[in-house]
Amino acid sequence: MDRTTTISWIFLVALTVVTLFLSGIRQNYAALLIMIVAASKFLVVGFQFMELKRAHPFWKFLIVTYVVILTALLSI
Amino acid sequence: MDQETIDSANLYYPPGGILLWIIIFLELATFGIALVAMVYSGKAEPVLFHESRLSLNVTYGTINTIFLLTSGFFMALSVKAAKSGGKRRARKYLPATILFGTLFVGLKSLEYHEKIVAGSSLGYNTFFDYYWMLTMFHLVHVIVGLVILVSVYFGVNKKNGSTSIQDIEASAAFWHMCDLIWLLLFPVLYLTF
Structure with a gap:
């Protein structure tokens, strides 16, 4: 299996889990962090x-x- | 043009082909405009959008994100295998790509069923109008992508079939486009309002 592709996939799944934690934050900047x-x-x-x-x-x-541009428009 | 002579660094030959990349950007622009419209509609009805968003199942959304990312992972491996060892090597990872794509469709269908039973169907409120239009439009792309992948799988299975490595790469670009769109839909629909 290709190492770079595998690391990318693990990174993507990890970021998905991070997103879940960020959605629990009740602050105005949470939406911006989720979109980033x-x-x-x-x-x-x-x-x-x-x-x-x-x-x-x-x-x-x-x-x-x-x-x-899209992230900026969705986060304003 | 033979795969061996294609230089992806050439402006006119991005990975998957220039025609597909034009389609990808048109699709991304369409979904992008719809998402911006949704966010601005949400500012007009913040309470309704927040309460409607809370009624969505975040666990389903997260698992579906992982299904699509895993499917995309196997698709990327298929392309690399085909490029390094010939198109028939793509067969190794294509079934897993198709399996995780199908799981996405299955879980999305379950989510739709629950929403319909709960009465949150199209026309219920503004949030759910966006939810149904955006996710169903995306789901149509996933189903079309799966049909293409099954066709490519049978194509590379034939010993003297006409399916080329460039065809595999183009189908991969379309499939990854479904990933890209979902990565934008998921946070906006399920998490941010």
Whole structure:
């Protein structure tokens, strides 16, 4: 089994569990933290599973820009 | 173009193919706009959205997230196996990919059944209108993805089949897109309101 892919999967599952704990926080910043974790998972799937890490910088820029803008819009 | 000659670093050949990436960004834009609309609707009815959100089963949502991530993990392994040892090696991990995708559909169906029995169906309130529209639209993509994966599995099983490594990579990109969309839907629907 590919080591990097396996580590990415463990990291993604761990972040999912972290998200659950964050949802228990009753503070205004909790939603922002949850969305930042979701954005991180989004980028791990994009760069590792979808292999965007090997793609042209244009595609990397596009996916990062998308998730940053969306996270900002959803957290305001 | 043969797989051996494809350079993913080329602007016109992202992993999975440029056409699929155009589709992926169109899908991401569509879901993104819908999620932003939902968040802004939630600001108009904060109590209703909060109470409706609390009625969703977070455990189901979390388990389904893990199902999709695990399915995506096996899909990524399938692509790597096909690239390193030939397309027929993708057969090793594709059944697990399909299994976890099917588990997602099964658990989502159970969740839908419970919501319908509880009377929280489409039209119940604004929150559940978004919930049903977004999750059902996503589920349709998952089902289409599963059909593609089953087709790819049988394609690579044939000794002289026409399924190429690029086909496997394109189906993987579509499948991972379902992951990406769910990773955005899950926190907004189940956790943040």
